[in-house]
Amino acid sequence: MENCIAQSELSLDEIIMLARDNSLSAQQAENRKDNRLGNYMKFKSNFYPQLSLNGALPDFSRSIDPVTQPDGTQKFIARKYANSFLRLSLNQTIAATGGQIYLESRINRIDNMSDETNGGTTSYSGQPLSIGFNQPIFTYNWLKWSKKIEPIRLEEAKKSYYEEMEWVAWKATDLYFNLMIQQINYRIADKNLKNSQNIRDKKAKKQRLSESDQLQMELNIMKAQRDVASARLNADNAMLNLKTFIGLPESEDDFKLSIPESIPEFEINSGQAVKYAKRNRQRFLSFKRRKIEAERDVAKAKAESNLDLYLSASFGLTQQSDYLEGIYQDPQDQQRLKLGFKIPVADFGRRKANLQTAIANQKLVESSVEQDRIKFEQEIVVLVSQFPVLISKVKITKKANEIASKRFRIAKWQYVNQKISSTDYDMALQEKDMATREYVKALKGYWMAYYDLRMKTLYDFEANRDMTSL
Structure with a gap:
């Protein structure tokens, strides 16, 4: 970890590693897993x-x-x-x-x-x-029903732990790109300020500044200075949020983030993704447990109404x-x-009412579970269908960013040599800044979906293996 932090620039993988090792959320996930395991051992002691x-x-x-x-x-x-x-x-x-x-x-x-x-x-x-x-x-034999339910709860606890750790990765990714966007905004604002100052100085040296141009340049510089101050504040806040989440002290030196240029591409079949989710997710196990608990409540109500x-x-x-x-x-x-x-x-109908309530609740649970199951599968299908679009968006915005950057370099030379107006220069600058931001946003959208899919299926599509078997 120390070697990782000592670097001036951290990657997405390194940030996620720090979050999984040091974050309070990861520690809480570990504590919850241990607590649930302790409860299961307590239950087993009854036998x-x-x-x-x-x-x-x-x-x-x-x-x-x-x-x-x-x-x-x-x-x-x-x-x-x-x-x-x-x-x-x-x-x-x-x-x-x-x-x-x-x-x-x-x-x-x-x-x-x-x-x-x-x-x-x-x-x-x-x-x-x-x-x-x-x-x-x-x-009512509570041990008989507990013997059916508690092993499922234990498996839920194990799978829930893996889901929580993937949520840690998902959240770290969110904060990572939030900071990256703010750092890019700051670099853009600082570079724009330096460009404005450089152009003013070059034009003044060549005595090509009219009074109107000089005033306009001064306004541009003041606006750029304001943007730098605002971007710096936003970047500091984003840095603090990321440090807090991954478990680094506020006093730790600030760091830059590297843009994850390459993204993993793999074939995803929605049917297979749903299959993995059913096999690995805690939520799918909870459907089974909720049905058994409803049956248990009916059995208990029947027993209490009999001899x-x-x-x-x-x-x-x-x-x-x-x-x-x-x-x-x-x-x-x-x-x-x-x-x-x-x-x-x-008992004036008390036992009968309890039994009717338990039966009605069982039917409600069964319909709710079916509704949740359908929604559960739809979430996976929708998420899988987004991946080709997200990959295409990353490639397009990356190319657009390269073109906009090249166009800006040409526009800058032309503006210095009075080939184009300040309006054309500002337009090229804005397009370049917007292309950079859109590219990073596209990367964020992809990586957020990537870890969301891992969290929802607990399956590593790159390595083709269940994450619960690690």
Whole structure:
């Protein structure tokens, strides 16, 4: 990068390289890609076993509580105790069913410090091992749908990163040519000023200036000085905009830009371009994701309007003892089975309305996706159709610029030698300046379209390869 900046003149490729390496937009694209990758890894963790250890060491309490007596009456008794526990659990989610199985081991300890005369008592209970599962039935399985959607989101993130980097190149190209145009305007204005001063001096030396010509020349010089000041300000602003975008400090030395005289020419078929765009673009993937999300919302609304059942069961070993080792000696069986349900009885049409809304939204999404798809393909076709015109325009304006420059050199000699009037000279000067600007504008139009096509297809037509495979 340092070698690139040290040059007095930078090319379009060098500016784009700097933008991709240093610009805030490129860094943000990188950060967004990392963030989306982190979200996907977080999602994937739902399908891996989760091992956790939790507990309380201790949970101390000192209070006066009502305690039920053997005869059934209650009596307020001062109590002081500590309740401690440790639980180690291993959980595994089942994506296909939305259920969960688990293994668990647990130890409980109670320190009763109320009877201080006997030093208090300690007791233990525990579940050395238990296995169980929780399974919802007829309910919305968010894991099943997430497993369909999240991989698409990940692919969108990857493709979006490449699109953003191509946007960086596109934006750098825009600012590059904006600066080039302003630098050309400044060079033209400065050269026009020097030409006006040179012609005045030559005519004055040959004593060929009438009073009217002298006044006209002075006005021309003043106008040229004004144009130089305005062009200089515009060039400084364009330079600052480009430096800011590509990540160079304002204190960095200014540089000139070289005109990219040669442009790549290649055959582009609109059908192939659309094919590449469908294969590579994040936007086309989003069409698929939006349809799946709409189906998911309908499935969720249907599940919420039906009978909700859930089944849980567990089997394990348990024991209690006055000492820790005792809970592992001759443990007893422990079983648990539960079938719960929730039946919607009367919600005044809420669930039905939610389902109808989800179905209507699904139809809206499908029509919107189809409309966006058509627009998506049309953008590619229109852009491809512009390329022959843009290439032709570059060639024509380049030739026109060469002719106008040659004509101006002849007109300048003729004006100095009083072969033509100042009006003819001014006309030749204006045509030369306009031809130069039109040539640079034609170059800008081509290169902007070039990087726009790369951004919209993520395909390198020069190298004939997908940019997502780099």
